[in-house]
Amino acid sequence: MKLTSNSPTAIRAATTMPEYKLIYFNARGRAELSRWIMAYGDINYTDERIERADWPARKSTIPGGKVPVLMVDDKPLPQSLAIARYLAKQAGLIPSDDLDAAYCDALADTLSEMMAEAYKILFAKIDEDEKKKKYKDDLYPNIISPLLHRLDKRLADREWFAGGKITWADLMLGLVFQGLRKKQPTMLKEFSSVENHVNKVVALPKIKQWIDSQPETPF
Template sequence: MGVPSLTEWPPWNTAGTPFTRRSGSAFGDWAVRKQSIPTGKVPILMVDGRPLAQSLAIARYLAKEVGLVPKDNLEAAFGDALADTIAEMMAAFYKNKMSSVTEDEKERKFNEEINPNIIRPLLGDLNKHLADRSWYSSGQMSWVDLMIAVEFGGLRKSYPKLLDDFPKVAGHVDKVMALPSISAWVKRRPDTFL
């Protein structure tokens, strides 16, 4: 899925806020439309006719709008730090996944470099962090809990044993995925390779 999907995997859906997802042909002539969008890339969030670009900026904005940011600024910053770290991890994963090398080489690089040097250390730290708490920060769900579920749940879809050594992370992903609004969305979303 990756960070762009976090903007679709709605923090706002947990609050029941309606939204409309548009993709592909919904933008009309993309070459023309692209010129009016900051950075010329998607995803974007239209708010009162103004386009907001960048996945993490969108997720943070929406989380603030629906109260999924810790009230304590330091706790919020720790969550932001984890979100940025997960985004960096996923960038390494996608760079490999989308590269032009053979599938065997992609799998070798994942197994020998990305998983042991990037993903597993992060999972180990996160597993320890979640050992004595229900949510990542402040005793209540935040947008970062959604990001944990989006990214590690997506990776687990491609690599079913990925979370086997990290039961707290696996349980956390399952707990978020079981939330009624998230569960309903997962059942109707488009299928992706993650």
């Protein structure tokens, strides 16, 4: 499946921008942050989605054999966060101050590690009750809750996560906790600053438009 995203009235002149193609499974997963960033930044791209059944045949045609990969004209860029950071730069979503930019990088790595732990449970070959137990006894108290406490404190006196304006860290925060909240509807209840932040991010008109129009997939 190929989808060409975003409006033809994109701000940047097409001639000055490389041609982008994001290759991933037909899923949100590790590509969705980059899709949000491109939606927010009016970056035109081809959203190439590989069906699971086609992956064994496609794998050897992908430089490095892994997805997501972003084709920048004919040059492949692997690694989901490297792709997202690069696109965030093009979309003006990186703080100009080096330390603020580093805070965004650190949050991205922390959220990515947290999601890797969550996926480990989600895709483990154990039954639903065991998954619930692992979430309740380990993932939530040891990883998710301490992070939510820190984020709630930080966001209590800031409009945005770093640098006084919206960055890719805000988009990732919104994406990740919106996703987790769908599975655990009360998760953010005692973290009102985080909850408000997530609500603010998903209500951004271009993000809302992308969420409402994107293909329905289980992950």
